[in-house]
Amino acid sequence: MSQERDTMMGALAGFLGGLALSTAMQLQGTAGLLGLHALDLGPSLSLIVHGVHLLSAVVLGTGFGAIFRYQPNGYASIVSSGLLYGLLWWIAGPLTLKPFVLGQGPLWSLEEAVSIFPSLIGHLLYGGITALSFHAFTTLYLWVKPESQCATVSAEKSVKRIVILGGGFGGVSAAQHLGQLLARDSNVEITLVSQSNYLLFTPMLAEVASGGLEPQHISAPIRAVSPRTHFLRAEAEAIDTATQVVQVRTAASAPLTALAYHHLILALGAIPNYFSLPGVETNSFTLKTLQDATRLRNHVISLLESADIEPDADQRRRQLTFVVAGAGFAGTEMIVELFDFIHSSLHFYPHIRAGELRLVLVHAGDRILPELSADLGAYALQKLQARGIEFLLNARIAGAMHESVLLNDGRQIPTFTLVWTAGNQPHPLVKTLPCEHNKSGAVVTESTMQVKGFTNLWAVGDCAQIPDVLSEGKFHPPTAQHALREGRFVAENVAAALRGQPIRPFRFRTLGILVVLGRRTAVAEIRGRKFSGLFAWFLWRMIYLNKLPGLEKKVRVALDWVIELFFPRDIVLAADTTAPTLTPAMKAHRGRRPSRKSFEGKTAEERVE
């Protein structure tokens, strides 16, 4: 509306400016302020020349109005814009285009500039007059028709709401790209609902758990990385697809808030699946959030502290045994990081001998890293075994107590530490949706990422089963690499759906898989090519550093890595709430060591709560 108004007023003002210029031209006695006289049209055509002048003046004026727009009380500045506009057209027209048309090419020389100096003043005057009259006309127009101004302000906007549930890779990348795609569209509102206000860079989580990286360095605030999104820190509790409303709760004590949506993107991710094994959920650590990583790190350090002063050999063995369940990416990287961390910290604990340490990886399959090809898996197995990591293949965890782990063949591993990476399941909220689910509970989508049976319900990431159009019958795997692309793609599809354009199926082939094995070693499989050793490790670091959101975090992580080259890992026991304070302990046991029971036994139980 105001664009049309400004364009029209610009044309009118341009006409006036052109008229003033025409008059000035006649007064000046030359017919060529715009430089057209040099075209040698002959005197009989002067009327046509004037016509062309006026026409171009109107066209330029229209452009002026459309580009510079009206601002209340801005007459002083619009005049300055007008003068600049006139100057540029002088440079573009008589100084550049005219010599081109005449076949001489622009020279921009002093002689040339001096010879067409009158037309410069003419252009400036034209620009100034056009600008001022543009302002005056628009002011007059608004004064005569004030309702035209109010109409644009008070007009009921039909805002389209897009709600994204989940702040992981899928959700955040969808929000970022929607923000970019719809930047100019003020009628769209994007809301992202997530329990944590940061995007966690999960591939580096194991390094946080082992103290190599600082927790904050691998996470970026969603508000910073996705600036055009309304962020809402809340938990989604219910989705009503019939009324198109999501119920969210911003705090445990807060009432439910209803969020209406036109399009809903589910990016809720996955939670650990314990397969109802007895004691596992309460006695194991997981690795999903920053808190998980910090808790695990503190737990390991406090075990080392206790083991260093523990006289009982069995108890020490228990304290120094670490079991990881599941040998996928997460489990393998976790045990490697634990290994590196413990071994590099041993010199702080003179009473612990390296031989007392036991790190066990329990895996249900017959080879580790099943996502990789067999030979790379074997390479990894051989590397890690050589370092002293124990592998129990074809074995399953059958249950866990706070001081031991049970295997399905009846064996028992005495330990205080079980890290569970052996199973994931989609977020429970998606199971409540009235749509098709696969057997693990993920929603089944079309290849466009629309949930089957819906046009405005979309799902990405670990909570969705998205068919892979490039290989029939397969689905996109639940990795960060895929989630990022899915998020970007769903953003394009949602934007297309809003604009009424056709939506497209998602096509993406895994670029590669990288697993870090610690000690400057990694294995990688990129587009079928296999890498291992130092080069693969270097690739891992470069690629993941590059993928970290934001330059600031990249710099921080790179610095952490550099520091790690020169200094030992930090064993500060931060925020350990379970250890008794020294003062009462010393009062109670004057001269004696604090007893084990009050120390470690309690720890495991309290932590898992």
Next chain:
Amino acid sequence: MNSRGSGFFKSGLVRGAIAGLFGGLVFGLALYKLGALPTIAGLVGTDDGKVGMVVHMIVAAIIGAGFGAFVWHQRAGIGETIFWGLTYGVLWWFLGPLTLMPLWLKGMLAWDIPAAQAAFPSLIGHLFYGVSTALAFVLLQPERRGAKPSVGALLRGALAGLLGAWWLGDMLNAQGQLRTLWTTVAAQSNLVAWMGLLLIGLLAGMAFALLYPRATDSSGASLIRGIVYGFIWWVVGALTLLPSLGGGGWAWSVEEVRASFGFFPGFLLFGVTLALSYHWLSVIVRVLFSDELVPRGEEGIGAEGLRALGRGALAGLFGGLVFTLVMIQIGFLSTVASLIGSTSSLAGLMVHLVIANLVGSSYGLLFRRQAYDIGSALGWGVSYGFFWWILGPLTLMPILLGTTPVWTVQVAASLLPGLIGHLAYGAVLGIVFYLMEARYNPWWIPHEHVDALRVERRKEQVLTSAPALWVFVVAIALIVPIVLGK
């Protein structure tokens, strides 16, 4: 509305007219000295000097009232208003002696170089008129005077002025021009010349601090302000005070201006050095000693500065491509190639594009978040382009080639294509940079709010002297061919 209307009448029109009378008096003295009053009397058909003065004063009052109306909505503050005065003065030079007066007297316009050259003294008179009208207008209104500078600001100004003067003296000395500036006075030794120049720097720096007690806006805005401020000192110092101290008249005629053209780039760079040093000193002081909150929307130089660098580099490339065509046409590329010791045009093109990139990056750093619409993008871009004409081909290029810069009329005339090219480059640079910046919202606020915020900041900027600065820099650029043209 009513009270606002009467306020406009009283403090806008009436005070503007009174201020115009004061400006007219200053200008009238100059006209009297130049013997131009009879020409003005010609407007009413006589050649009596007294009648001329009366006519002149009446016109001055009317135009002054116009000035009052013009800046009525603008932000208060002496420094801001002065730039509007300057621009207003130039505007009336085009409208008066070149347009309306010849129209009235001879029935035709005087829009050509000879007429403009003949009216050159009047241009300088108009500048004085504009500045004194603006000064009087501000002094008449206590509410417009703005903050008083602190001692620290004055010291910073003095230091910045000394820095600027040192750089100017160094450049002039290298060209053997330092003493020329003072020949008319008494300086027979380099030492006296240096002392005199540093004194000018000190005065100019402290005056700058008086005009701008607080450095609030960006380095880029300070830089452009510096160009205009340097120009003022060229007019006041090199064209007016120094020649008259030496006992001669003012050097206002175009021949005399041409003779002292060597100081023109020098004084502009002096102004830029002064303004930038003042700005950066103030920023350092603010960062180290002030408890002020970080303004909302600042992301830190690491994040937003790098982004600005990248965008500036890309925008600079676009601008450079526009420029390339003409560079090929005039065969300037081989000169550029000599910077890396080559003569091939291809090498020249590469060097040229790299320079365009670097200048663009610096634009990005200095002017990030300063353009809120195409108008201000154009304004900053074109002004920055002009600055680089002075700094680049006229100054840095000879230095990089191992010779000293030669700021003479002949050299400047041969570089005029570069001037036009730099203006075009700046325009493209500014617009492309703006478009890239506008695509990305730097604020982590929902985007309707961002739009509102942008409108608000644009309004703020329009109220400062920024638009006046843009126009005036263009005017300076246009004065160059008038001075140089034969």
